[in-house]
């Protein structure tokens with residue numbers, strides 16, 4: 001790459017590194033339409049109707065995809081993680097460890113169950129590790145939710161071994177990691193439950209939706225019942241409510257679109273893998289920046305990618321770098337939403353403002369008087385990632401030229417601002 005000067009930067013009036021708009025494409029094609037039509041012609045869109053086939057088919061495909069023997073389709077990734085906690089037997093007052101570097105959907109189910117989110121500091125891979133989890137374990141720890149963030153597998157094999165030896169359940173949040181593998185095995189198939197999202201921003205989409213996969217029939221029955229008003233519908237049991245449950249059911253319309261999307265998932269994630277690898281290769285040796293490291297044995301499906309800035313080596317801060325790269329026409333941002341402890345919910349601890357104190361702080365204030373407070377200062381690596389990270393967008397439809405120009409724009413800006 002050639003050495004750029006400040007005056008050549010697009011932010012100072014120079015030509016943009018990105019010479020054409022990013023390539024886009026159609027996510028929904030003939031099969032989505034054909035399957036939707038078929039679903040409508042069933043004359044019932046209810047997933048458990050004897051005539052209904054699409055949600056059942058999508059669940060069968062998920063079993064094959066993950067190698068897990070039981071799958072249940074739900075309304076969202078958040079719903080899937082919530083059911084993961086039900087699978088793990090979480091109850092009020094239990095502590096659940098997770099990374100703050102994630103979407104809020106990872107944590108919502110914990111709060112919903114009256115359990116307590118406990119944030120562990122992610123590694124610079126952005127993932128949890130055995131070490132980071134070990135530091136947060138207490139006698140109250142009941143489960144760990146391991147997010148495979150950005151299509152990058154966490155070291156889930158080691159985490160499961162470590163946690164299971166302590167009787168702690170592990171839930172995998174694979175919302176961003178369709179197609180990702182560790183040592184050749186798909187994420188979502190290592191732990192007690194694997195949870196997926198098909199919201200509109202994921203590798204595959206049904207607009208909203210998700211899956212949970214689990215290992216044994218008893219757990220499956222528990223989550224399927226809990227997710228369907230606690231009717232025992234799939235097991236031919238009572239259809240009067242036996243216990244508490246929620247309604248996370250999806251209609252056949254979602255199932256139909258999902259089948260068509262699952263038919264393409266390998267193609268999408270392998271393209272995304274190639275794009276991400278190409279980008280990492282092109283950004284090697286960047287002065288003052290390095291891509292977030294990856295877990296050993298990782299096959300990433302790069303839902304996005306993180307570039308960490310060595311701010312000491314640059315003459316401007318991270319935010320100025322982002323503005324200059326964006327001016328080059330390159331898709332980057334700062335990923336600030338993935339910093340849960342910085343949300344008012346955790347800083348101010350008002351969970352349900354319509355309730356009187358201290359009930360409005362439940363579960364952060366527990367009935368036995370335990371109080372949980374959250375601060376980014378307890379999470380030094382997360383703080384550094386948030387202060388120095390540049391999130392690089394990746395999309396399945398990117399052409400090789402898009403990837404090359406993305407790298408060229410980043411190089412141009414880093415070279416211009418690197419201290420001599």
Ligand SMILES: Cc1ncc(COP(=O)(O)O)c(C=O)c1O
Nearest residue numbers: 076077078103105106175197199
């Ligand atoms: C890591 C992670 N977990 C959970 C979720 C929640 O998924 P959904 O939006 O489908 O509820 C998301 C969604 O962005 C996510 O990225």
